[in-house]
Amino acid sequence: MKSGSPEVLEWRRDPITGVWVIIAPQRSQRPYEFEVELEQGQNYPCVFCEGMESCTPEEAFCLRNEDGKWQVRVFPNKFPALGRREKLFWEKEGLFYERMGGFGVHEVIVETPEHYLSFVDFPVEQLERVVYTYRERMKFWGQEERLRYCLIFKNQGMQAGASMFHPHSQLIATPVIPKRVEEELALARDFYSRERRCVFCALLEEELKMEKRLIFKNEYFVALVPYAARFSYEVWILPLEHCAYFTELEQLSSFAEILKLVLQALAEALGKPVFNFVLHVAPYRRESTDEDCRWVYHWHLEIIPFPVRMAGFEWGTGFYINPVIPENAASVLRKLIDIRVGESCGRH
Amino acid sequence: MKSGSPEVLEWRRDPITGVWVIIAPQRSQRPYEFEVELEQGQNYPCVFCEGMESCTPEEAFCLRNEDGKWQVRVFPNKFPALGRREKLFWEKEGLFYERMGGFGVHEVIVETPEHYLSFVDFPVEQLERVVYTYRERMKFWGQEERLRYCLIFKNQGMQAGASMFHPHSQLIATPVIPKRVEEELALARDFYSRERRCVFCALLEEELKMEKRLIFKNEYFVALVPYAARFSYEVWILPLEHCAYFTELEQLSSFAEILKLVLQALAEALGKPVFNFVLHVAPYRRESTDEDCRWVYHWHLEIIPFPVRMAGFEWGTGFYINPVIPENAASVLRKLIDIRVGESCGRH
Incomplete structure (x- = not known):
């Protein structure tokens, strides 16, 4: 499946503050479930649900139970802020602007097959599988020499910036150390x-x-x-x-x-x-x-x-x-x- | 009128990031008009309106037209993040925490007597009065030697952090230079x-x-x-x-x-x-x-x-x-x- 090849995906550095910003226009094409907060979760089943695996980019990691059913599932973000196929370069633009290629990793960690199970209500064993997955993905990307940092985070709820209701975390690995x-x-x-x-x-x-x-x-x-x-x-x-x-x-x-x-x-x-x-x-x-x-x-x-x-x-x-x-x-x-x-x- | 003497109003420094945080418990007592967004502006007349001047802390600055009616009005924030009567001190707390007294200035700049007139729809002449007021208040606080910085900002709309509908900006002057x-x-x-x-x-x-x-x-x-x-x-x-x-x-x-x-x-x-x-x-x-x-x-x-x-x-x-x-x-x-x-x- 196509994971959405962007027109532009680049890092730009603000010469006044030194802050790096990722310009990622394809992020604005994300489906956004939460336009009306009351409808939270009604988009069921979603692409993160069991049975919808063919709708996501190719699986990168998976934990299964004895029946072979997945319990935690990781794949590249379909609307990534950074991409592995992007170039790793640094250059000046004009007299004093700086930019870099949008090289990096952006993964989605689906924390449960159950659409309606809130993260706070996970059994401890399921939370343990999630943090195990965090550790393993962080180790995995450590093998890619061009990456200097690996950030794992979770946005729970619309007001916290989540665009999907189904419980998930994210991993972003970057060629620069965050400010x-x-x-x-x-x-x-x-x-x-x-x-x-x-x-x-x-x-x-x-x-x-x-x-x-x-x-x-x-x-x-x-x-x-x-x-x-x-x-x-x-x-x-x-x-x-x-x-x-x-x-x-x-x-x-x-x-x-x-x-x-x-x-x-x-x-x-x-x-x-x-x-x-x-x-x-x-x-x-x-x-x-x-x-x-x-x-x-x-x-x-x-x-x-x-x-x-x-x-x-x-x-x-x-x-x-x-x-x-x-x-x-x-x-x-x-x-x-x-x-x-x-x-x-x-x-x- | 009492401008609300707080139990605690202090700066604390995070030893991990170096960031200063103002601990201002009385800020949580602010009236909050925007609990339901649809009701925006229905709290009319509010304490920022013409005729309600006795409900605000004492006026610090005012622009009037020929009829003697005010057009822009400045007074101390009733729920300040910093106070002029707070002490200016710095001390260690325990082995390696640092705190400062909550000395500083926090003013409200009411930009028009008209409750329902949106900032974007102000006549240019009224905007000019507002920026004139910004300049004059910034000059004024420059006379207070203990202040090192003067910040003027506007939060327009609930999602931008405003707690009052009536058009207003804020001034915060601090004894430290912002990060x-x-x-x-x-x-x-x-x-x-x-x-x-x-x-x-x-x-x-x-x-x-x-x-x-x-x-x-x-x-x-x-x-x-x-x-x-x-x-x-x-x-x-x-x-x-x-x-x-x-x-x-x-x-x-x-x-x-x-x-x-x-x-x-x-x-x-x-x-x-x-x-x-x-x-x-x-x-x-x-x-x-x-x-x-x-x-x-x-x-x-x-x-x-x-x-x-x-x-x-x-x-x-x-x-x-x-x-x-x-x-x-x-x-x-x-x-x-x-x-x-x-x-x-x-x-x-």
Whole structure:
């Protein structure tokens, strides 16, 4: 099947801010299910459903149960922001503009064959399959030497930017290290050079001592509201042991457990499960300058619950205004999880 | 009247990203008119209307016509993100968190006494009064030595983050230079040190030569779609002559004219007038390091039209995906303005 060869698919760099932008006109041809929010999910069966496999681009990865039915399924995005067949080049345009070919990877990870099953309601075992898939796809693209970074994220709900109702996440792998990751790395390197330790490990130690922003902790992970949370009820999940690479994650079920508890508590606290989450990991090790990432970086998951409205102040400053005191948000979520965990302990 | 003394109003710095966040719990007590979008504007008269002046905090600035009726009115935001009575301090919290007192200024600029008059439909003379007010308030706060930056922005429409229907803009002045401005300045300084000229002036020269991203030009200003536009139909308006400070603007009517033409064209192209705009200016000159801003920076207005959805990719990378080719957006807007200007010439 044709996966839609675009007229233009390129990176452009803004000479004023240094930010790279992907110009991807074919993205505007995406089907958009959510024009009327009330109709959410009514487009059933959709191309992500069981039985509709022939409507997607060719399968890249699949997890099946004993009956041979798929449980998680990965394929290239039909309306990609970046493409593997695009050229990898860099050039000047005019006197001082810069552009690159739109080389990269953009995959869809369909998280369940069940159209109507909400991510928040997945059994822990299914969540475990999803995070296993994240890890395997991230490893897989690590073999492609021209890719420097692999981003996995999920947009849940129309207001969070999803264009399809059927539960899915996305993977975008790029030949450049994202600005946000560069910023994190710069400060983490700076901290490491002064303190000889990972800034995230220091943060965890401090938060475990202070307790007031902790939400939940299991054997391997901690969920907390960051000190300077940008958004109401923003939550981070971090491994307790230092680790820069999600590809090295072994405690899949423990991670699935804490993820489910946090998302359930957010849905309860805020009334509906609409959120973005993003896996922050160290860049692939390609150059000698990437080597220190193993020591200075610490992978984590950032969850940004609805509603997030970027407005004039945020665009103009790069700062944020958060109307919910982080300690209060943590307290609400902690209590909700306590009740749930207490209940589930009682049942056993 | 009480302007709502908050429990907490503080800046917090994220040690991982370096971003400052304003924690402003009293912002969540704002009245929110737009719960149901269809009811937009039905809350009439509102506290911004003529005759309701006693319901707002004390007036800080006002423009009146010959009859003594006000035409533009400025007062402190009743639910401020920053406050003048807050303390200006910086301190460490625990081992490595940093916070500052919530000192700063947050004003509302009511742009017209008329509740139902849309900004896009303002007569040019009224727009001129609005931009005159921007300039005067920016000058005024320049006298407060503790403020380093003054941001003026407008959120038009619920989806753009407005909480009140009645036409208004906002001013926020801060004791720190915004991250976004620091980033622009860093690259502008770098360019200046290599080329001995302003990067915006170079950009203008290039764009005037290339023409394909130009939308409109009058005697003093240019409107264009930037080369690496982050969003569909993003537009910048820049003065043709080098100038770092909006406070030095003299060609008010010329600026009002181009602003009106661009906003009308955007509303026509996109179906409704929902947008954010932000005035980007150089920081106030406080320290010797601010001196070079006069030469390296160039004030401009950035307009980000609806719809902007930040989602996982943008949060995770700091990059953007734009589905509309900037040259195509420019062409659409250019044609719409050509028709309108042609018509208005025909009438004379």
